[in-house]
Amino acid sequence: MRRGAALRVIVIALLVAAIVTAVAIFIPWLPDQASSEADEIDFVFWFVTAICVGVFAVVAGISIYAGIKFRARPDDDSDGPPVHGHTGLEILWTAIPAVLVTAIAIVSTIALARNDSLPDEHLRVHVIAQQFTWRFEYPDHGELRSATLRLPVGRAAHLTMEARDVIHSFYVPEFRQKRDVVPGEVTNLIITPTKTGDYTIQCAELCGLGHAAMLQKVEVVEQTAFDEWAEGRAEEMEEGGEVSGQAIFAEQGCGGCHTFGPAGSTAEQGPPLDNLPELADRAGEPLDQFIRESIVNPDAYVERGYPNVMPPFDLPDEQLDALVEFLSGGAAEGGDGEL
Numbered sequence: 379m380r381r382g383a384a385l386r387v388i389v390i391a392l393l394v395a396a397i398v399t400a401v402a403i404f405i406p407w408l409p410d411q412a413s414s415e416a417d418e419i420d421f422v423f424w425f426v427t428a429i430c431v432g433v434f435a436v437v438a439g440i441s442i443y444a445g446i447k448f449r450a451r452p453d454d455d456s457d458g459p460p461v462h463g464h465t466g467l468e469i470l471w472t473a474i475p476a477v478l479v480t481a482i483a484i485v486s487t488i489a490l491a492r493n494d495s496l497p498d499e500h501l502r503v504h505v506i507a508q509q510f511t512w513r514f515e516y517p518d519h520g521e522l523r524s525a526t527l528r529l530p531v532g533r534a535a536h537l538t539m540e541a542r543d544v545i546h547s548f549y550v551p552e553f554r555q556k557r558d559v560v561p562g563e564v565t566n567l568i569i570t571p572t573k574t575g576d577y578t579i580q581c582a583e584l585c586g587l588g589h590a591a592m593l594q595k596v597e598v599v600e601q602t603a604f605d606e607w608a609e610g611r612a613e614e615m616e617e618g619g620e621v622s623g624q625a626i627f628a629e630q631g632c633g634g635c636h637t638f639g640p641a642g643s644t645a646e647q648g649p650p651l652d653n654l655p656e657l658a659d660r661a662g663e664p665l666d667q668f669i670r671e672s673i674v675n676p677d678a679y680v681e682r683g684y685p686n687v688m689p690p691f692d693l694p695d696e697q698l699d700a701l702v703e704f705l706s707g708g709a710a711e712g713g714d715g716e717l
């Protein structure tokens with residue numbers, strides 16, 4: 379009798395385990411890995427998943443068996459038999475989870491520690507998070523700044539991250555690495571991309587109204603392509619005097635939210651900037667002044683139908699002038715669309 383019950387529970391548990399294992403394995407829950415840190419993270423993920431499958435199968439096996447076997451008949455109004463605790467069982471169901479949780483803690487700690495080891499040869503990137511945009515500086519390359527995170531493949535990047543307003547979280551699913559970006563503190567993250575291609579950073583900490591729009595591009599390229607880009611951009615920026623509005627537009631990430639023909643951008647988080655004269659008219663302001671104010675103090679005039687998510691930009695005067703000129707059409711010409 380007892381043995382028959384145990385056997386049934388085991389059969390049900392194995393069945394449940396088979397189903398949830400299939401769900402875990404055959405549905406592609408995770409995107410392809412694109413960093414050498416991803417292995418460690420995925421190992422922890424699967425380790426925890428395996429434990430969950432085991433615990434779930436045991437609990438489901440007993441619950442389903444008990445639900446069928448001990449179901450009260452519709453006309454049965456009697457009380458159940460009085461049952462006292464079972465010391466042996468209680469020790470068991472306390473001890474087993476304690477061991478499992480400890481094992482998870484140890485495995486995670488080892489994985490995180492391994493992913494925190496920084497090789498001597500690495501690229502430094504400073505990350506600035508601000509509602510609702512990401513910006514990147516490359517202290518190894520002078521004044522180099524960008525709104526797209528470009529990384530050379532096969533080389534460790536050391537991100538030092540700072541937040542200008544509230545807590546954000548840097549996360550690129552393909553890299554698996556994720557870390558909070560906290561005001562008043564510098565947090566670190568190490569990423570060694572293993573595959574060239576385009577990925578998306580998504581802020582993983584609800585940081586305000588525009589949180590869902592806090593997406594930005596990561597481009598992993600060959601080292602030679604990276605060097606070429608870095609040199610080109612650094613020269614562009616050091617040429618002085620000639621500040622290009624188009625470069626500022628790209629560098630500040632305006633194209634991440636706005637469609638603007640001359641910059642080749644197509645994002646739709648904010649109003650399209652191709653018909654700015656019309657928008658300025660509607661606001662009843664001269665074009666240049668309207669643009670300038672919209673950049674420095676976006677709260678001054680919030681376009682109807684759009685959330686008030688544009689961050690204020692505090693740019694040096696000559697950059698602001700160049701940007702306003704670029705947007706007002708003073709310097710409009712076909713761009714190559716580089717963001």
Ligand SMILES: [Cu+2]
Pocket residue numbers: 509510545546547581582583584585589592
């Ligand atoms: Cu954020």
